[in-house]
Amino acid sequence: xxxxxxxxxxxxxxxxxxPEELIPLSQSLITPDLAIAFDLRSPNHRNNASPGQTxxxxxxxxxxxxxxxxxxxxxxxxxxxxxPQLHKRFVDAVAHLGIxxxxxxxxxxxxxxxxxxxxxxxSHLQKYRLYLNxxxxxxxxxVGVSDHLFSSSPVPAHFLHPTARQSxxxxxxxxxxxATLQQQPPQFIPHRQIAAANFISPTMKATDQSLFLxxxxxxxxxxxxxxxxxxxxxxxxxAGDLESGSKTTVLTLFPTRDD
DNA sequence: GGTCTAATAT
DNA sequence: TATATTAGAC
Numbered sequence: 001x002x003x004x005x006x007x008x009x010x011x012x013x014x015x016x017x018x019p020e021e022l023i024p025l026s027q028s029l030i031t032p033d034l035a036i037a038f039d040l041r042s043p044n045h046r047n048n049a050s051p052g053q054t055x056x057x058x059x060x061x062x063x064x065x066x067x068x069x070x071x072x073x074x075x076x077x078x079x080x081x082x083x084p085q086l087h088k089r090f091v092d093a094v095a096h097l098g099i100x101x102x103x104x105x106x107x108x109x110x111x112x113x114x115x116x117x118x119x120x121x122x123s124h125l126q127k128y129r130l131y132l133n134x135x136x137x138x139x140x141x142x143v144g145v146s147d148h149l150f151s152s153s154p155v156p157a158h159f160l161h162p163t164a165r166q167s168x169x170x171x172x173x174x175x176x177x178x179a180t181l182q183q184q185p186p187q188f189i190p191h192r193q194i195a196a197a198n199f200i201s202p203t204m205k206a207t208d209q210s211l212f213l214x215x216x217x218x219x220x221x222x223x224x225x226x227x228x229x230x231x232x233x234x235x236x237x238x239a240g241d242l243e244s245g246s247k248t249t250v251l252t253l254f255p256t257r258d259d
Numbered sequence: 260g261g262t263c264t265a266a267t268a269t
Numbered sequence: 270t271a272t273a274t275t276a277g278a279c
């Protein structure tokens with residue numbers, strides 16, 4: 001099962017959920033001003049929500065397109081569908097935080113997925129914990145029919161064995177949200193959010209693209225906003241863990257949006 | 260006051 | 270059943 005360690009981060013990038021998988025909204029979540037400020041105005045991009053995703057009921061769209069930005073925030077979001085890809089990101093985040101440190105807000109920050117709310121994560125976390133409890137009490141026995149989503153992504157061993165080390169195992173994730181930021185259409189970037197964090201595993205080679213990206217980005221100015229301090233603290237601790245163990249650890253935070 | 264989490268609702 | 274919302278505790 002450890003063979004996955006060497007390839008999982010490659011999949012990580014590939015399996016990033018597209019924003020429309022999360023928010024099949026046609027309304028913009030940010031004002032046009034913000035989009036322009038971020039140089040993210042793309043007039044025509046992409047068609048519609050992916051299949052399987054139900055398009056939210058668009059209330060009464062009485063030609064209030066431009067004024068709809070205000071409503072967009074208060075508008076009810078369509079329910080989130082936890083795809084296997086999205087769940088994997090969730091599991092990775094929880095795994096690296098350690099079960100005991102994994103709380104909705106932190107998980108959400110680590111996942112760094114646009115449009116994902118703390119409530120989304122909290123709800124999913126609740127169910128995931130129930131799943132884990134069922135797994136460690138019932139043994140690896142029969143997998144319930146309702147567990148297909150959870151069993152689609154392997155549960156890290158230390159999840160089920162509290163005695164084992166909970167973090168900084170050699171199973172170390174690499175968060176590469178830069179790719180995410182680049183490929184995300186501007187319309188779906190929430191006005192709040194997000195400090196993205198890059199974790200580079202010490203076991204990774206310097207020629208790895210992820211590391212390259214991280215180093216590149218490190219040359220940029222990095223601003224740590226107060227709202228990101230919590231994340232920064234956790235990331236710093238984690239980085240310290242790695243550095244004590246071996247080689248170089250590259251850590252970069254990217255505040256993507258000011259409030 | 261914000262967040263977490265179990266319970267409850269949809 | 271899957272996800273959202275609520276309510277109480279911290």
